[in-house]
Each structure stands twice: as structure tokens, then as C-alpha cells.
Amino acid sequence: MFDSLIIDSPKRKVSAQSKLKDFFPYYAGFPESFAKSIIGSTSLKTGAVVLDPWNGSGTTTTAALKLGFHTCGIDINPVMVMVARARNLQAAAVDLLEAEAKKIFQKTSSINHHVSSDDPLLQWFDIDSTLVIRQVEQKARTLLIRDCGTLENMELNKYSCLASNLYVALFNACRVLTKPFRSTNPTWLRLPKENEHRLSVTKLELKQQFFFQLSNVVASLRESNIYSDASTESSIIVGDSTTFIRENYADLILTSPPYCTRIDYTAATRIELALIAPLLGQSRDELSRKMIGSIKVPKIVCAPDINWGETCNAFIDKLRNHSSKASAGYYYKSHIDYFSKMARSMRGLAKSLKSGGGAVLVVQDSYYKDIHNDVASIVTEMAQFQGLTLFRREDFAQRNSMSGINTRSRKYNKPTGSVESVICFLKKN
Ligand SMILES: C[S@@+](CC[C@H](N)C(=O)[O-])C[C@H]1O[C@@H](n2cnc3c(N)ncnc32)[C@H](O)[C@@H]1O
Numbered sequence: 001m002f003d004s005l006i007i008d009s010p011k012r013k014v015s016a017q018s019k020l021k022d023f024f025p026y027y028a029g030f031p032e033s034f035a036k037s038i039i040g041s042t043s044l045k046t047g048a049v050v051l052d053p054w055n056g057s058g059t060t061t062t063a064a065l066k067l068g069f070h071t072c073g074i075d076i077n078p079v080m081v082m083v084a085r086a087r088n089l090q091a092a093a094v095d096l097l098e099a100e101a102k103k104i105f106q107k108t109s110s111i112n113h114h115v116s117s118d119d120p121l122l123q124w125f126d127i128d129s130t131l132v133i134r135q136v137e138q139k140a141r142t143l144l145i146r147d148c149g150t151l152e153n154m155e156l157n158k159y160s161c162l163a164s165n166l167y168v169a170l171f172n173a174c175r176v177l178t179k180p181f182r183s184t185n186p187t188w189l190r191l192p193k194e195n196e197h198r199l200s201v202t203k204l205e206l207k208q209q210f211f212f213q214l215s216n217v218v219a220s221l222r223e224s225n226i227y228s229d230a231s232t233e234s235s236i237i238v239g240d241s242t243t244f245i246r247e248n249y250a251d252l253i254l255t256s257p258p259y260c261t262r263i264d265y266t267a268a269t270r271i272e273l274a275l276i277a278p279l280l281g282q283s284r285d286e287l288s289r290k291m292i293g294s295i296k297v298p299k300i301v302c303a304p305d306i307n308w309g310e311t312c313n314a315f316i317d318k319l320r321n322h323s324s325k326a327s328a329g330y331y332y333k334s335h336i337d338y339f340s341k342m343a344r345s346m347r348g349l350a351k352s353l354k355s356g357g358g359a360v361l362v363v364q365d366s367y368y369k370d371i372h373n374d375v376a377s378i379v380t381e382m383a384q385f386q387g388l389t390l391f392r393r394e395d396f397a398q399r400n401s402m403s404g405i406n407t408r409s410r411k412y413n414k415p416t417g418s419v420e421s422v423i424c425f426l427k428k429n
Contacts, residue, residue: 002358002391006041007422008034009396010256010362023220024083024168025175026057027187027268030256030362035063038360044069044251051250053241053349054292058084060254065226065234072250074239076290077265078280079171079272085236086164086217091227094218097165101214104139104166105207111135111142120274120284122198123191124178129201133174136206137275140166165217171272172213177201178271187268240290241345246352253349253359258293260338260375261366265291292341297333304336308343309381311374318371331368343382350386350427359388359425364398365418376421388425396420 010030039050039060050064055073061084064071075081089097112135115122121130140163177199181190192198241257258265266273266288273284280287289296304316316339320332353359361383366373380390399417 001043001356002424002426004041005360005392005424006037007392007394007424008037010034010420010422011396011398022216023087023224024057024172026080026083028256028259028265029057029059032059032063035059035254036067038254039064039067039069039252042252042358048251049249050252050254051246051352052253052255053239053244053345053352054255054257055084055236056080056256058087058236061234061236062087062224062226064254065232068232070232071234071236072246073234073236074241074244075236076238076240077269077273077287078238078276079269081236081238082164082167082276083171085161086168087221087224088226088234088236089161089165089221091222091225093162094221096162097214097218100162101166101169101211104136105203105210111138120277123274124181124189124199124271126198126200129199132201132203132206133275136203136210137170138278140170141278165221166214167276169210169214169217170275172216173206173209174271174275176209176213177206187263189267189270241292241348242341243344243348244352245348248354249352251354251357253353253357253361255349255360256362257342257345257379258291259364259366260293260335260373261364262295262334263293264288264295265293292345293338295334297330297337301333301336302340305340305343307385308339309378309385311377311381312339315368315371315373315378319368322369322371324369327369335368335373339378342379346379346382346386350383350388353388353427355427355429357427359383359427361423361425362420363423364420376419376423380423383423383425388427390423391426392422392424394422396422 012029012031044050046068047070049070049072050060051072052060053074055061055075057080058073061071061073065088073081073084075084113131115127115130115134119130119134121133125133178189180199181192182188183190266284270284273280273287285296288294289298304313306313316332316335319335320328349359361379363375363379365375376393376395380393384390396419397417398420
């Protein structure tokens, strides 16, 4: 079934980047063309299920749906679940978006007229502006999501693709409005300094920005042209890969686990998480701790496990004994946190694959100071421990990688780029 896989470079080309950028700017994904080549070059049968347990912006789920397969995407970040779900709005429903959006800006007496003092939007916006944004968000919530509860009980899963698109337009509008607090680092939105003014936005300004962003979203959905027949199921849900198991479920897993480069994925969606705070049921800090690759580590961490494999254990050993400050403390803990979460996820991933199924993972290596963190070999050994067989590996050198973003680490003697590896496994019958 996987003999003639076509493996293109997983690096997103500028043209593909700008397409997704119009929909929602996301830095960590692989291109849709890459996912389509992989899925399209398998001999999956009608009714097959394609799973991505780290679905991010939904490249795998969108590509699989377009190719006519059932899809399931999991991500721990509700913002990314909304984005991935929004991308799957059927062509016929795109025409409804603008009419629904207009309802959001109509006046009603039932909306809140005060701002809660702990509203996270207050970090960037003054009180009046926060009220304006929150009223619009509240209207979107009550109009389209109704009584779904909080995300704690996974009720986000009832959100329609339509509602998700309105949230994406609101996300993008708030991204533009908070531009004064952004730098060239795509993952970072800073907080105003003490003496800096909070942003001021009128309802009219928000409305104009919102409808401008909605027209981009609509144009990019029209270009993407999702049209699947009613028998194709797509479920994109909030979930944690470290605990997710759906035994013998997927025919193909196509995914890209979080990088091990100390990049906080919640930081990249800071303003979006602030917007959906009433639905989150947890703080950004709590969500951040659960993420793989979190920069917030628990005070007590487990010991390295021999079952994580030789490469992983040798790396941890070198890191712990590195002479630089905090190597044996913070950095040791944060890497243990990463590898233990990865090992648990690989168990769920292997169990969720059907016998005879295949898993294709895109992983990026990195450096801790001058020590090579060979994530591809580490993940391979973890997968093998769970009974999967490696049948192919392609390496692609990357010039600009996420591991280069932390400029302070450049003083060490190491290559400037990184290698992105596509590793392919089989679950033998
Ligand atoms: C490298 S990105 C995936 C990008 C995706 N392939 C795309 O094209 O957009 C990794 C994703 O893993 C998610 N993630 C981190 N920890 C997770 C966990 N414990 N369970 C599920 N998803 C998690 C992050 O939110 C992020 O969206």
C-alpha cells in the first residue's frame, strides 16, 4: 500500500505560505501539496481513515478530505482546532458566511455591558476597546455556538465549520490590531511595557477590519474549493496526543510532532487564546504546560526511560553533563518533559494504527548548544519500541528553521540550518 510513496520536500514554499497566510498565518505546518502527494501516492481504499494527532492548521485533514478519505485531526490547542475546522467549510456553505457575520454586528439587548477585570484582552486593549471586541466575540459565541459549555468538556467539538470561520476572521482582525506589539519573530506577541498605552479600537474600526479579514477568508476558501460528498467524515477535535488512543482506527497517519526547540506553541496564538478565554476552561499557562515542547516544565520530572532508546538516552546524558548554566536543571527537565510526552504519544499513535497501516512523520532535528538532538532517530527508536517498522527515511536540509530563532544559542559551534526528516513506518500484520 505504501510502496510508491511520493515524498516531496516538507518545507513550505513562499507561494504556498502566502495562500495559507491569507487564511490564517501559521509558521509550523507542512505544505498541502506535500500532504496530497503522500496521501495520493498510497493505495488507500475508499472508506480509509487518515489521522493526524498533531493536526495544527489542518493540512493533513484538508488534503485527505479533498482526496475523498475520512479524516480525524487532534490538537491540544483549541485555536488550531478552530482553524483546521474552518478550512473544511464546504464550498456550498461559504456563501452563508457574510450573512452570518452581519448578524454579529447587529445590536441586541442581551449582550454584556461590562468587562471582567480578568479579561486577558485587557493585556493589549483599553477597557472600552476590550468591551467592543468582547461584545462581538460574545455575539459570535451565542449566535453560532450557543450552549456548548467550555472546552474542558471538549464541547468545542460541536462548533460548526461556519462558526469557526467567523472566529478565524476575528482572530485575524485582532492580529492586525495588535501589530504594534509584534516583532519579526512569527511566534511572539509581546505585552505592552508599563508606560506604554493600551490599544484603542472603535466598533467601526473593528467591524471594518473584521469584514476585510472575512473577505480574505472567503476568497481563500473559494480557491481551496472543498467539496466532499456527504459520506466523507471529518472530525477535528481538541485532544491530547499523550492520552489519545483509538485502537486499530487509522489506515494512514500523516503528521508532524511539535519541535524540540523551546518554542511555546501557545505564545504563537496568544491573542487568539485571549479571545476565546470564556470557552477555554483553563488558563493559557495550564494549556502551555500540557503541550509537547512546553517551555514551562514541572518541578519534578520522571527519570529518563531506557525504552526511549539509545539515541535519546545518550543525548540526555550529554545534555545533563554540559558545562553551561542550567543544563542539569531547567534544560534537562524541559527535554525530559518533551521526550516523555513523545514516548507516550508514540504508544497511542502505534495503537491507533490498523494492522497493515502506515505512519509518515515529519520531524526536525535541533541542537542543544553544540549537542545534536537527532529527533528523527529518537522518534524512530520510540516507534520501533511500539512495534512499528521503519521502511523509508528522506532527509531535507533546511536553511531557515525554527531552531535558528533563539539567537542566543548561535555562539555554539553547530550548523546554522537543520534537517527535516520524513520517516515512514509500517504496522505489520
Ligand atoms: C508542528 S505542529 C503541526 C503542524 C501541522 N502539520 C500543520 O500543517 O499545520 C505541532 C502541533 O502539535 C500541537 N500539540 C502540542 N502538544 C500537543 C499534545 N500534547 N497533543 C496534541 N497536540 C499537541 C501544537 O498545538 C501544534 O499545533
